[in-house]
Amino acid sequence: MTTMFVQLRGVVYLLVLLQFCVCVCLAGVSGAKSEVEQAEGGLKRWLEDVEKQLPGAKSCQNVWEEHNKKYKEQADRVVNLTKEMEEIVRKTKELGKKWEPSGSSVAEQADAEEMIAFVDTVSKNVSENKKVIAAARLTVEEARKLVDCTTFLGNLEDLITDNKKENLNYWKGELEEEIKKSLTIERQESIRELIRKSKETEDDVGKLVDKLRLNKVRSAGYSREVIMNLGNATDAVQTAVEKFESLKEEVEKKKSGFKEKVDELRKTRVSVTARRQISTVEPKVSSNESGEYPAKEVEWKATAGGSSGASPVTGASGREYGVPLNTNEIVQKLNEEVEKEKKILEQKKIEEKKALEEKIKAEIRRKEEEERARLAAEEERAAKERARVAEEEKKAAEEKARQDEERARMEAEKKAKEEKARLEAERLAKEKAKQKKKDGSSPALVHSSLILLVLSVLGCTLVC
Structure with missing residues (x-):
């Protein structure tokens, strides 16, 4: 009984060991499959996240680059405008010297007419x-609206960080x-198509990010x-207007109409106290707390609101017209x-799917x-082999x-020789016998000689 229990215990140990080995093998197979699935799923999720950003990012790139x-043209025009205004200030100060307290007594009517004409020129x-x-102001407002393109820029930058690139390379491997x-x-x-598309998209995103950064700067x-x-x-302009304001009483004494001209210029001049109108863009597409990018529709809205804060582009306040601007065009x-861009993306996906099917x-x-071709080559080789074997056979x-x-010929020749030898032996024997009779030889001697002759002929024949 004890021996039986010992044997059963050994069997149980073997079964447990076998079960352990099976579990280890299955775990290895399952783990390998899981790694491949994770790699494939990781690339697909990354591509989906990129696709959510591309329509907005590419639309920003196209509009931003054109804008x-x-x-640049507006900046050049404003530079020229500033030079013109500074030249007006210089000339205003130069003309005003004649009307300062020390020189107003020498100012003539012609000088007053010159001042009136200059105010008309300035107006x-x-x-x-x-x-x-x-x-220029509209372009600035449009630039403020385009600042929200940095949302897409930031999202794309998050998708091609060094850690993300390491993951992409590991999954592709x-x-x-x-x-x-x-x-x-x-x-x-x-x-292969998934790997190709991920590599191509990674390169495209890198180039798009560089372009967006350049446009932002x-x-x-x-x-x-x-x-x-x-x-x-x-x-x-404000300096020129203030200078005209300070001189209008003196000039008016010499020539009427100057005061009226200055008042008209004051109404025309650019307001330096107005606050800018800042437009915003809704909604912004960004990742949530889990790091995923929701499939939210991108739509730009022209919603305006007053603000006294600094420019989101420059970080500084500027003096502009206090008139609300219409940014509906951009x-x-x-x-x-x-x-x-959405249509282009959808069309590209359709074409890629079709290309994959064709491939x-x-x-x-x-x-x-x-x-x-392999079967034909094998058949050709087999036919050649059969022909070779048949030829050899x-x-x-x-x-x-x-x-x-040859053997039959030799056998026939042998038989012919033997027959010839036999016939020759018989002939000789007969001749011997006849000779013996003639010579009177005893039969015993005749027979002995005859037998010896026959044996000699047969021996020679066998040797041949």
């Missing part, structure tokens, strides 16, 4: 440059190893230049670009052609027939 070209200049100033295994053509091509630089020069221009452009079909056809048969014929 910066226009912005005309300010009126004409209103369009330049309004266009896992899938490249998976391709080397025995998989179906559909599976191999699907993995350029826009900020143009904004600082435009706002600074607008401020200088308005300061110059909002419309942004929304149109978003819709266009799989082509690969299947190629494999089938290779298999047919034919040669062997011919050789055997030749050898058989």
Whole structure:
């Protein structure tokens, strides 16, 4: 009984060990499969997150780049405007010297007429440059609206950090190893397409981020230049108006109408006390707490609100017209670009899917052609082998027939020689016998000689 229990315990130990080995093997297989699935899922999720940002980011890039070209032109115009206004201030001060307390007594009517004409020139200049100033202000407001493009820029930057790139490289490496295994053509091509698309998208995102960063820097630089020069221009006009205001009583004494001209200029001049109107963009698409990017529709809205804060572009306040600006045009452009980029993205996905299907079909056809070619080559080799074997068998048969014929010939020759020898022996024997009879020889001697002769002939024949 004790022996039986000991044996049963040994069997139980073996079963437990076997179960442990099976579990380890299954865990290894399951773990390998899980790594491949994680790699494939990781790349697909990353591509989905990028696709959510691309329509907004590309629309920003297109509009921002076009806007910066226009912005540079506006900045150059405002620089020229500032120079004109500063020249007006210089000339105003120069003309005003004749009307200062020390020189007002020598000022003549001609000087008053010159002052009135100069005020008319300044008023005309300010009126004409209103369009330049309004266009510059609108461009600044549009630049403020485009600042929200940095949301997409930030999201894309988060998707190509060093850690994300390490993950992407690891996932691609896992899938490249998976391709080397025995998989179906559909599976191999699907993995190859996923790897190709992830590499292409990573490169495209990097280039898009660089372009957005460049546009952001350029826009900020143009904004600082435009706002600074607008401020200088308005300061110059204000200085000229104040100078005219201080001289209008003296000039009016010499020539009427100057005071009226100065009042009109004061109404025309740029307001230096107005606060800017700042537009905002809704909604912003950004990642949530879990790091995922929600599939939220991107839509730009022209919502305006007053603000006395600093410019989100330059960080500094500027003096501009206090008239609300209409930024619907750039909002419309942004929304149109978003819709266009969405359609482009959808069309690209359709084309990629179609291309993958065509590639799989082509690969299947190629494999089938290779298999047919392999089978044809094997059949050709087999046919050649059969022909070679048949030729060898034919040669062997011919050789055997030749050898058989040779043996038969030799056998016939041998028999002929033996027959000839026998006949010769018989002839000789008969001749001997006849000779013996003639010579009277005894029969015993005759027979002995005859037997000896026959044995000699037979021996020679056998030797031959």
